[in-house]
Amino acid sequence: xxxxxxxxxxxxxxxxxxxxxxxxxxxxxxxxxxxVDRFQSLMNAGVRISPFIEDYTGISNDMIRCAPPAGQxxxxxxxxxxGMPLVAHNASFDQRFWAAELARLGTGASELPxxxxxxxxxxxxxxxxxxxxxxxxxxxxALPPAGRAHRALADAEVTAALLSRIRSDIRAQFDVQEAPxxxxxxxxxxxxxxxxxxxxxxxxxxxxx
DNA sequence: TGCCAGGCCCTCTTTAGGGCCTT
Numbered sequence: 650x651x652x653x654x655x656x657x658x659x660x661x662x663x664x665x666x667x668x669x670x671x672x673x674x675x676x677x678x679x680x681x682x683x684x685v686d687r688f689q690s691l692m693n694a695g696v697r698i699s700p701f702i703e704d705y706t707g708i709s710n711d712m713i714r715c716a717p718p719a720g721q722x723x724x725x726x727x728x729x730x731x732g733m734p735l736v737a738h739n740a741s742f743d744q745r746f747w748a749a750e751l752a753r754l755g756t757g758a759s760e761l762p763x764x765x766x767x768x769x770x771x772x773x774x775x776x777x778x779x780x781x782x783x784x785x786x787x788x789x790x791a792l793p794p795a796g797r798a799h800r801a802l803a804d805a806e807v808t809a810a811l812l813s814r815i816r817s818d819i820r821a822q823f824d825v826q827e828a829p830x831x832x833x834x835x836x837x838x839x840x841x842x843x844x845x846x847x848x849x850x851x852x853x854x855x856x857x858x
Numbered sequence: 859t860g861c862c863a864g865g866c867c868c869t870c871t872t873t874a875g876g877g878c879c880t881t
Contacts, residue, residue: 660881664863669862706881768866
C-alpha cells in the first residue's frame with residue numbers, strides 16, 4: 650500500500666522570504682489509515698525565536714541551542730520521505746518552508762513533491778465545520794488528542810488523523826474504492842459543487858489508461 | 859492575542875477588499 654508523509658513545521662514566523670526559519674519538523678507516515686513510522690526533530694537554524702513564538706509553540710531559545718543544525722535535520726527529513734507524496738494542513742505554508750530549507754542545502758525546488766492540503770479539502774467536504782483551524786477540525790470530527798498543539802509531532806498526528814477521516818469520507822460519500830494522493834491534489838483545487846464530476850473524471854481516466 | 863507573507867475564498871466582486879489559515 651502506498652505510503653503518505655504528513656508533515657508539520659514549527660517556525661520562527663510566517664514567511665521564509667522575510668527570513669523566518671524552521672525550528673522543528675515532524676513527519677507521520679500513513680499506510681492506509683495506519684501510522685507506520687514517525688520522524689521528529691528540533692533544529693538549530695542560528696536565529697533567535699521571539700517571545701511570542703516561544704509562547705505559541707513552547708519551543709524556546711534554550712531548546713534550540715542544543716538542537717542539531719537545521720541543514721543536518723532537513724537532509725535527514727528529505728531522506729526519510731524520499732519518494733513519498735506529502736500532506737499538510739494549510740500546505741502552502743509547510744511547502745514554502747520545506748522548499749526554503751531544502752534550497753539552503755542546494756536541493757532544487759523542482760524536486761518538490763506535490764502537497765495535498767487537509768485545510769483546502771476540509772473546506773470542500775465539511776461546509777458545516779465553521780472553522781478550518783486544525784484544532785477546530787479535530788474537535789469537529791472528535792479526533793483523538795495527540796499532545797500539545799503547535800508542537801510539530803502533535804500537529805502532524807492530528808493532521809494524519811484528519812487525512813484518514815477525509816479519505817474515508819470521500820470513499821463513503823462518493824462511493825469509490827480509494828482516495829489516493831493524486832486524487833486529493835485534484836480535488837483540493839475543484840469547486841465544491843464540482844467534486845463528483847472531478848472524482849468521476851479521475852477514475853474514468855484511470856480505467857482508460 | 860498582535861504584526862510580518864502568501865494563497866484561498868466569499869461577496870455588498872470581477873477595474874476589489876477583507877477574512878481565514880499557517881508560525
